[in-house]
Each structure stands twice: as C-alpha cells, then as structure tokens.
Amino acid sequence: MPARKDRGAGAGKQRFMPTITFYSKPNCPLCDQARYALRQLLATAPDPAAWAVDEVNILDDAALFAAYRDLIPVVVVAGGRPVPAPESLDPARLRVALQTPGPLAGPPAPPIPAAPPATDPPGGAPGAYRYPYGTRPAPGGILGALDHFGNSLGTHWLTLANTLLGTFSTLPWLAPIFAALGWWFLADPIYTVYMLFCHQLPERAGNLFGYQVAYCYRNTAIYSTIFVLGLLFAAARRGRFGGRLAWMLRPLRWQVFLLLLVPIGLDGMTHLLGLREDNAWFDLLTGGRFGDFSVGDTLGTLNWWLRIITGSLFGFAIVRLIYPWIQIAFDESRHLAGAPPLRPPALEVRSSS
DSSP, X not given: OOXXXXXXXXXXXXXXXXXXXXXXXXXXXXXXXXHHHHHHHHHTSSOGGGOEEEEEEGGGOHHHHHHHTTTOSEEEETTOOOBOTTGGGOHHHHHHHHHSOOOSSSSOOOOOOOOOOTTSOTTSOTTEEEXXXXXXXXXXXXXXXXXXXXXXXXXXXXXXXXXXXXXXXXXXXXXXXXXXXXXXXXHHHHHHHHTTTOOOXXXXXXXXXXXXXXEEXXXXXXXXXXXXXXXXXXXXXXXXXXXXXXXXXXXOOHHXXXXXXXXXXXXXXXXXXXXXXXXXXXXXXXXXXXXXXGSSSSTTSHHHHXXXXXXXXXXXXXXXXXXXXXXXXXXXXXXXXXXXXXXXXXXXXXXXX
C-alpha cells in the first residue's frame, strides 16, 4: 500500500495512506448516489490525496455477493465498521466515518450485525414497518396485501419463473406419453393449449412412441434453454460452484442481445421466403458434399440444427438480459421499501492493507 512521509512535528515518520473500501455492483443507482457523495466529501477534505479508494464489485466474489447483496452500497473506512445503506447514502454519516477512521492495521472490520425484525424496529412502535429513513405503521387492507405480495414476489420470483418454465417445457413431451398410454383426457388438453404457441407441423416436431410432441423443435430449444439457464442463474445467485457463475448475474449488453436475435430472425425469414425447402444455397456453397443432410426437417438435418441453434441463442439472450435486470430491480426496491431482508450470515470485510 502506498506510504508517504508526514511533515512538521511528525517529520521523519511514515504513516500508511488510509483506504476507503466501497462495495458496489454495476447498474446500481444507490451505489451511484453514495459514490457521488463520497467523492464530494473527499474533494472538500483537508488532504484529499491522503485517501485511497478501493471499489469492489460484489459480483466478482460469491461470498461478498451472498453477504452484501441486500446491503450495498457498503463503505468501510480504514478497516473500521462497515457502513451499509441507507447510512452510506447520508453525507453526514460518511463525514463522521471519514473523521473517525478505524485502525490502519490489525484485525479485519467487524461484520455488520443482523438487522432487527422489520415488525419491531429500534425506536419504532410495535407493528411499525422499517423504512430506510424512518418508520411508519405497516400498511393494512388491500395495500398491505399488495405490499406483502410484492415482497414475496421479490423474494421468490426466480423460483416461480423456473417452476413455470419447467412445467411449460415438460408438458409437450408428456402429451405423446399420455397418448401412448391411451390417456387422451390428459393428452388432448395439452395438444389444444399448445396450439396457441406452435403450428405443430409434424415434420418440425419430435416424436415419442409414435405420437407427436406438442410443440416444434425450435420451441423446444427456446424454452428448454430458458429453463436450464434459469436454474444456473439460481445457482449463481446462491454463489454455487465457487462463484464461477457470477458472470450470469451481470446483464447482457443490449448490443449483444440484439446480435443474438439476428440468427433466429434470419432462420424465420428464410423459411418465409421459401429458401429452406431444399436448401439449394447450402448445396451450392458446399458442392453437395453433405448429401441428404440439407434435405427435409427431421431430426439431424440442416434445418433441424439451425432451428435448435437459433432457438437456443434466443433463449440464452432472453435470460442473460432479462433475469439480471429483474434481480437488480427487486434488490433496489427492497432497499427503498425496507422490505424484510432475507440476509445471509454477515461477512467479515477483507482488509485491503
């Protein structure tokens, strides 16, 4: 860590430059607010150059993400007590932390204590609801029900999404099984409902036990990919696999998202224009070396592969753009609305010295 010599009475001695550790994540308006307040305070400090700011992205560390996902932005001054939101958004509170920094060496900063129950906050009357800037009575009636529903949705939205997508992507494959068993009272409703989502052309759909799957290969690729990536997103959110899936928590750039939609657009357009009936263009490019590979729509043909690949890219793009933004939105709303957080065990802040 950089050091400098003091002048005056302390000349000849060295002291370490105090470090401010700022825990944040991308696309976090609250982090932007706290970062601006911190910069303003440092700009007006007597010796701004005496401070070093180390910004840490919690998405790069599974343990940090698990501990601080509901607390960011978190500011730690010189190994002192972590200052979580909403305190870290208050310039007055940050000024106090800068004026009374913690020790520059020694044990790491103590963990943030667990939050008190939301139904009985410190200084609030029993039954009051904890909000970032004070307390007020918990809402009742319809507003209370909506508030409870919103909090539950923010906590369990991914479980709900994965359950619905898992069911939606599995039922079409159960339809031919039910048909083979003679259970048409179960198979017929599935075929009927999925007519709303797919043309159900026999040559473009799978087959089990002599009966057609209820939707086509492209839909199979799209919804199966969304479901599987949803499960991986849940694993990333819990910090599984040593944090190697943390990249899934960062929203995809919109330019990359649009680029991933191009293949499925071209696939559909070439079908619409009749360029995929015999794939003469492919035989022309390859000199016909692949034989019947370019003919038809059945399993393993060129058209089948193109539908699977473009559908999978489409599903990948949807999850990588939408799921992280949904999580970010719910995380921020929990900060602003003071919803009872499901906070993981507190984490000791890593010392940067």
